[in-house]
Amino acid sequence: MSTLLRCDNLCFTYGKGTPFEKDAVKNVSLDIRKGEVIGVIGHTGSGKSTLMQMLNGLIKPTSGAVYLEDADINADKSKLRDVRFRVGLVFQYPENQLFEETVRKDISFGPRNMGLPEDAIKERVKRAAEFAGLKSELLDRSPFDLSGGEKRRAAIAGVIAMDPEILILDEPTAGLDPMGRDVLLSQIEAYHNARNNTVLLVSHSMEDIASIADRVLVMNKGECVMFDTTQSVFSRSAELEAMGLRVPQITKITTELRKRGVPLSEGILTVEQAFDEIRAILKKEGRI
Amino acid sequence: MIRDITLGQYFPGNGILHRLDPRVKVLMLISVIVLIFCTFNFFALSVVVALVAASVIMSKVPLKLYLKSMKAIIIVILITSLLNLFYGTGEAIAQWWIFKITQAGIRNAVFVAVRIISLVMVSSVLTFTTSPTDLTDALERLMKPLGIFKVKTHEIAMMMTIALRFVPTLLEETDKIMSAQKARGADMESGNLIKRIKALVPILIPLFVSAFRRAYDLAMAMECRCYQGGKGRTRMKQLRMHGRDFAAVAVVAAVLAGVILCNIFL
Known part of the structure; x- marks a missing residue:
């Protein structure tokens, strides 16, 4: 897999030169490859959101640079818009950005800004709505008449419609009910599988991250403290807990079981995986 | 910013x-x-x-x-x-x-x-x-004599306090909405005057919606704490x-x- 987005010693300081100066991101360097899903975790205020906004040029780094396919995105201000079409960012609570008369018009805002022809826009809106799990009869309703979950889907569809190579989602499941979370997450996964694009998912739910991410980026106090495969990050539970984070509950349980001599494999991340292994063990022992 | x-x-x-x-x-x-x-x-x-x-x-x-x-x-x-x-x-x-x-x-x-x-x-x-709160307190007290003309001085002062309180909040909200629309390719920095005014629509509508939502929430929260206006209210800071x-x-x-x-x- 080739490198798509590269961060080189990124720093960002809020309120530079005022008494309220605060380092939000310190010396972050990382490579994001084509087609991978990256989970981003970190305590509130650890600099995750600031980092995400630097990746598509909404925030200009105080020092350091972001390279999209080896081109510095902040080098040419007039090309920033094109960068934003390629690196789509879904903000926290994205339903607060809906503004059009109909859901269809709102989803087409992005593609229209790209200057696509009308029939291409139509096609993209339809496809984006499908990916986001938005029923087609909702497209002609006002976005303000939708339920909370539907609004969230409509807003996400608005970014997906730009068909970005990198899709960044900042806590997309925050405030949704458990059912809505699961459905939205599997939709994101399905979208990723269908388009084979790169996805960055910021979340406070370790379970969400564990079920979807190939690699996990851990932010703490503005620094990137871990960036490794999901299994190896979640095997360092003591360090994570020291940062106010934790590992998925099922990982914790299976690690404890392993310590007590149950022959489970290391780094189990999902309930399904644990279920299969435990069943296999029980079968082998002839207990079921 | x-x-x-x-x-x-x-x-x-x-x-x-x-x-x-x-x-x-x-x-x-x-x-x-x-x-x-x-x-x-x-x-x-x-x-x-x-x-x-x-x-x-x-x-x-x-x-x-x-x-x-x-x-x-x-x-x-x-x-x-x-x-x-x-x-x-x-x-x-x-x-x-x-x-x-x-x-x-x-x-x-x-x-x-x-x-x-x-x-x-x-x-x-x-x-x-x-501080703005001290200022509105002072204005409320100084306007009190106008009460005999049925001017609702407490309500006016409360409105001023709330307005001042929400200025930073709304600024932050504006910032967020602007970023979100920019992420969808909204272009607010180029074009002629009419184009620029049109470019404000995607920002103003969500801003109004959220301002009204905040107002309803605040009204609800104040009523939950039995706020009924100025009559019979005492102050914590005299x-x-x-x-x-x-x-x-x-x-x-x-x-x-x-x-x-x-x-x-x-």
Whole structure:
């Protein structure tokens, strides 16, 4: 897999030169490859959101640079818009950005800004709505008449419609009910599988991250403290807990079981995986 | 970033002017403004200027901040002074085409400039040394006599407090919505005027929606805590006059008397 987005010693300081100066991101360097899903975790205020906004040029780094396919995105201000079409960012609570008369018009805002022809826009809106799990009869309703979950889907569809190579989602499941979370997450996964694009998912739910991410980026106090495969990050539970984070509950349980001599494999991340292994063990022992 | 705009100029501190009763400060400001426009000769004017300068020094706020607030109105001062310069009556000192400069013109120009500068300075002293909440408290108390005309002073003060409270919140919200729309390729920096106004729609609509939602939530939260308006409400922080407040009143009264005397006898 080739490198798509590269961060080189990124720093960002809020309120530079005022008494309220605060380092939000310190010396972050990382490579994001084509087609991978990256989970981003970190305590509130650890600099995750600031980092995400630097990746598509909404925030200009105080020092350091972001390279999209080896081109510095902040080098040419007039090309920033094109960068934003390629690196789509879904903000926290994205339903607060809906503004059009109909859901269809709102989803087409992005593609229209790209200057696509009308029939291409139509096609993209339809496809984006499908990916986001938005029923087609909702497209002609006002976005303000939708339920909370539907609004969230409509807003996400608005970014997906730009068909970005990198899709960044900042806590997309925050405030949704458990059912809505699961459905939205599997939709994101399905979208990723269908388009084979790169996805960055910021979340406070370790379970969400564990079920979807190939690699996990851990932010703490503005620094990137871990960036490794999901299994190896979640095997360092003591360090994570020291940062106010934790590992998925099922990982914790299976690690404890392993310590007590149950022959489970290391780094189990999902309930399904644990279920299969435990069943296999029980079968082998002839207990079921 | 939009967040960097400072609104309300309160500069936290612990000088004597910071500790004065805000009601006294508001009343003092009003009387000094009246004074500024009641000075008819240079002696009276210099007394007022001395008072303003003293209050600027006593505020212990960096002079740089005062100059910054001056910068915004420098054009106004220049234009009004120039107009006054050329509209004096009497014998011309210098003349060119339809413009003539007279002694009265010069005098008026200087007077106007000094008056405007003093006005801005002394108003800045109040806003630099008084927090917005103290200011609304003072206004509420001072407007209380209007209650006999059925003016709902408490409600007006509450509205002002809430408005001030939500300015930073709404600014932050605007910032967020702007970023979100920019992420979808909204272009707010180029194009002609009409295009730019149109580009504001995707920002203003979500902003209004969220402002109304916040208003409903706030109203609900206030009702949950049994808020029913001003009737029978007591304050946690009672405004009380201290010795320094009476002293301040005395100083301003003395200056007022001085100015009147200057106007009459000099």
